[in-house]
Amino acid sequence: MKFAIALFAPPHAPASRRALRFAQAALAGGHELVRLFFYQDGVHNASGNTVSEQGTLDVAAEWRAFIEANRLDAVVCIAAALKRGVLDADEAARYQRPAANVQAPWTLSGLGQLHEANQLADRLICFGGQA
Template sequence: MKFAIALFSSPHAPSSRRALRFAQAALAGGHEIVRLFFYQDGVHSASSSVVSAQDEVDWPREWREFVQTQQLDAVVCIAAALRRGVLNVDEAQRYSRTAATLDAPWELSGLGQLHEATQLADRLVCFGGP
């Protein structure tokens, strides 16, 4: 089965952990992930500026390593990211900000990527949200 996964909640929310574990289990079960889409507060899972307490799991690092290791298509909603200060180098320069907080393996793009993912996948699975 082909899955598209959308994450709407912040990195330390239980739904973010469930999303990562679901994605890992899906791949381990022989399924395919056509795209991970990070939206709303989920964009913080892609931010390199999130710092976890020493006695906690660093969920943004876990997501980054998972995406890199599995070579997944991981898209961060550009509108949600900009509102939350999650910027790649190009956007940091465009808006005259001093630092970028988003780098590889993440891609900034629009909601069209989520729509396309739903067309390519057999199932869209969403985690978190209002």
């Protein structure tokens, strides 16, 4: 089965860890992840400046390692990212900000990437969305 995952929660929220564990289990079960899409506060998972509390799981670092190890397509919604100060080098330069905090394996792109992922996948699974 082909899955697309949309994550709406920041790294410190339980939904982020649940999404990561689901993604790991899906791959271990022989399924395909067509895209991971980080949206709303989920964009903070892509920030290289996120620091977890001492003694707690660094979910953002685990996402990075998982994505890199499996060469996954990890897209961060550019509109949500800009609003939250989550910038890659191009956007930091464009908006004349002093630093970038997003780099590979994540890419900033539009919401159309989520729509496309939904079309490519058998199932879109969302974590952390508001009811």
